[in-house]
Amino acid sequence: MPLLRQEPPARIDSLDDLLGIAMALETEAVRRYAQLAEVMDRRGDAATAATFRTLMAEEGAHVTAVDRWAADLGCTLPGGTPFDWLLPPDIAESWDDLLDRTRLTPYQALSLAVVNEQRAFAFYSHIAAATADPAVRRHAEALAQEELNHAALLRRERRRAYHRGATGTQKPERIASPAALDHLARTLFAAAAAGHAALARQLAAAGDAEGAAVLAAIAAAEAAEAGTVPPAPPADGSRTDGGAADPWMAAAAAVETLAERFADIAAAATDEAVLTRALALQESATRHLVRLSGAHSPPRPSTP
Template identity: 40%
Template sequence: MPTTTLEPWLVKSMPELIALARAMEQDAVDGYRALAARMRAENRPDLAAVFDLLVAEEMGHLDNVDRWRSASGGESVGIPVLVPEASFDDEGAGVVAPELLSAYRAFSMAVRNEERAFVFWSYIAAHAPTPEIRVSAERMAKEELGHVATLRRERRLAFHAERQSSPRATKGDLPALESRLAEHLAQMAAAPEADSSERLHALATGARTRADRIIGIPFIGTPLLDNLPEPVSGQAISLSEFLLDCYLDLAEREKQEEPRLRAQAYAGELIASLPFLRAFPRA
């Protein structure tokens, strides 16, 4: 059984990995189902519909895990596992006044849950004791990356639906945005009060490296860059969020394997950086 400490989270066998994957998906199903029921009780059918959609999405993930379990012989049935504490977080949606919720906030919460799941499975893959567990954990991480892309699209639609008039927009390009992100991160690292300068410098180096590689081998392009909201370039966190959307979109648009894998890798790097940046003052 995995330990409850953050590091290391050990998965010692394939049946245990599948059981853990199923428990995490079931946790999300139960969480969104409870939120949908609460919204109906509070006479918010619009938000109940959003959470119903999230339940359906998670049920699809659960069905995939069940098919995987059946294909593996069903050995994971009945194996006790401890779900990571951060597996599903409703971020207060279960208690906050319904009038303070929105479809955009609901999808934002779902996005962050999927991002955490991606980071978790990436960690499991990196510390896997066998090649079989590593490959399977990487499979889960890739599936979570697809879930992130789906929910971020839904969040964008919710944002535009809730906001009748968009702010002024400009055209952007990936290398310039990555370079700007590197500058923001370097400035944050140089601040006197910065107590995580090493991590910030590493993230800045990653952004510069991505910019250089894109200049050398460009992607095909994403329409998201045709409509760059002006405030996006003002902060490291907003830049990272926007760049992540771009790479997720490119991962779906690219037809060749090499650029598709490169876009997925860049998306993974940004997802891994977001929890740190979200907790950083004035990011």
Template identity: 40%
Template structure:
């Protein structure tokens, strides 16, 4: 279950205000998905662009659904919120991740959409629990239910995308965790962290040779975090294909490779959290995903600095 990292900043005085912010959330999502679709077209990633275009249409359907609810309850269209800071920051962060992503696939795109719906569910559930206004509470519960329904539909689409990508061998060499207990999660996680650390150390060393000291430091810090969570026995293990990065002559391919490695680790934990039924494994996978998100953000920021 996706959780909010901070309490919503807006206290809703009435139903119109709540529906106005809900409309803004859906319209903002449509705009971001549209931008990502356009970016994928430029990169000739037609299938991913098509996935995002479909999400744009679904968001527009959500906007119209909320508008209909507003007309039913208040006799008017929902207003434009005066304070956009009420939007959950976690959703904006997931879009920023997508825009910097080195591993975008239809499965990953749909994963972002699922996560956003679950964050919306958490947001509206919080509003419903905290509101003293009966109408606001009922409307927030309706919005939370809709977000949960949308997430279930998107999960079905994501499963189909996963099967298509798996059949085509197009999962980007994503490692799989199959931990049924916390000790098993710890063992497998340490191996994955160590492999990632070895890869990132190689990249950091090559960046240093190229004179990219700031970028080298960022990747070295990522490698150190991974090493601290890894297994000493597995340290130094890295696939031969990634070892070829030691000969790269430019910083951008190195940073993209570093980002892709961090994403593999991050997404592996998210995938396990999505599948496991063990509460201890779920909590550990979520903590690991939060930790690796720090690495993702640091590498993405360094990559964007290169323009």
């Protein structure tokens, strides 16, 4: 599954535009890492807060470097945020989802940061591949490499967070090969598909046809990952015995558990192919979580 749901909405053929995008992306990263540092401070995790402040400082240095780079190339960066509309929506949505969680662990925060650095890499790679301007291609490739460097740093920090969080006799889950991981993934996705199909039927019985359709679509996608027959779609007015007190919360919890399982496997991986596959599986589960969040956002209190 690709890291980005959509390619950049316009072909970038000028350095002014590329550097404007880079400035917007780096400025957004500074803001998000500052938010994560504050969250970790409130949770009493000084080590992870310090990591995010280090990243914030590095991204701040990149903002300065982009500005200096623009001056050296004779480009003028506009003020404000005129390039924000070109940035990948996946990045902002996933940051928002992460910061909305009531039980955010350092490991979860670092895992999402890794994925978003990879998304930025994919974004610049799309620009480099599509442009007709050799200078834009060269500089976009350089920016893409910087994002990979950030992802490598974050992976190291994520491993440290994983081992800090391990307690007692808990052992890292190490998978020997991509084939073994795919076998496990099929089992996990099949179970998730069955659970989400049951929750879809519960929503249908409660008269929430739209919500039932969302959960049924997620169940079908999970069944496809598992290589199984998609669960039967829910029927309006169908009866269920019992069920979850809050189907949406149960659906999100199941997806989070799935994403975290793959993230744990990635953190413990010693084989590069297993690591890459585990991250792809985590990304697949994370997309379902973003879809759930978009389909069922809790009402916000009104302000006087």
